[in-house]
Amino acid sequence: MNTRPTSWNPGGGAELRILPIAGIADLSAATGGVSLKPGYSWQAFYCTPGMLSYDDQESDTDNGPLHQIAIQGFAPNDAPTYSTILTSLSGIPLLVRLREYAGSWRQVGSLLTGMTLTYTYNSGRDVPDSRGYTLKLAGDFDQPCFLISPTIAQNG
Numbered sequence: 001m002n003t004r005p006t007s008w009n010p011g012g013g014a015e016l017r018i019l020p021i022a023g024i025a026d027l028s029a030a031t032g033g034v035s036l037k038p039g040y041s042w043q044a045f046y047c048t049p050g051m052l053s054y055d056d057q058e059s060d061t062d063n064g065p066l067h068q069i070a071i072q073g074f075a076p077n078d079a080p081t082y083s084t085i086l087t088s089l090s091g092i093p094l095l096v097r098l099r100e101y102a103g104s105w106r107q108v109g110s111l112l113t114g115m116t117l118t119y120t121y122n123s124g125r126d127v128p129d130s131r132g133y134t135l136k137l138a139g140d141f142d143q144p145c146f147l148i149s150p151t152i153a154q155n156g
Helices: 080-091 150-155
Strands: 015-018 026-027 035-036 042-043 051-062 064-076 094-099 105-108 114-124 132-141 146-148
Touching: 015 064, 080 114, 080 132, 105 132, 105 150
Parallel strands: none
Antiparallel strands: 015 042, 015 094, 026 035, 051 064, 064 132, 094 105, 105 146, 114 132
C-alpha cells in the first residue's frame, strides 16, 4: 500500500496564536469556534521559519489514550512589551492554535484543560546570532488536537 502523499506535504509550523482559557466565553464542540470574553484577544506570535514544530506523542494508559502534545518555536523579538505578554501567559491554561505550512490549523485545549507556556530568552553570543525567545507549550490530553477550518481560525 502506498501511503506517500500525492502532493507537496511540507513540514513545520507557520503561525502560532495563544489565548488564556479564562478568556473563552464559548467554545464550539462542532467547529472549534471561539467566542471571547470582553477584554481578551488572541496573542499572535511570529516564529522564525523552520523553528515552529508540533509533536503529539500518543500512548495507552489504564484510563485510555493519552496525548502528550508539545509545541516549540523561536520568536526573534526582544522588545520589553514582548516579555510582559509572555509573563502574563505563563503558568495559566491556554488554548493554542497552530497553522502548519501544509495549511492545516490545529487547536489544542478545551474549556477545562489547556497547554502551559514556558519560555527562555537568549541574546546570542555574537553579532550574527539571533536574539529572542524559545517558546515551549505542553499539555496532556485525552484526545488529539482539533483540526479547524481556516475560516474559523481567522474569525473565531
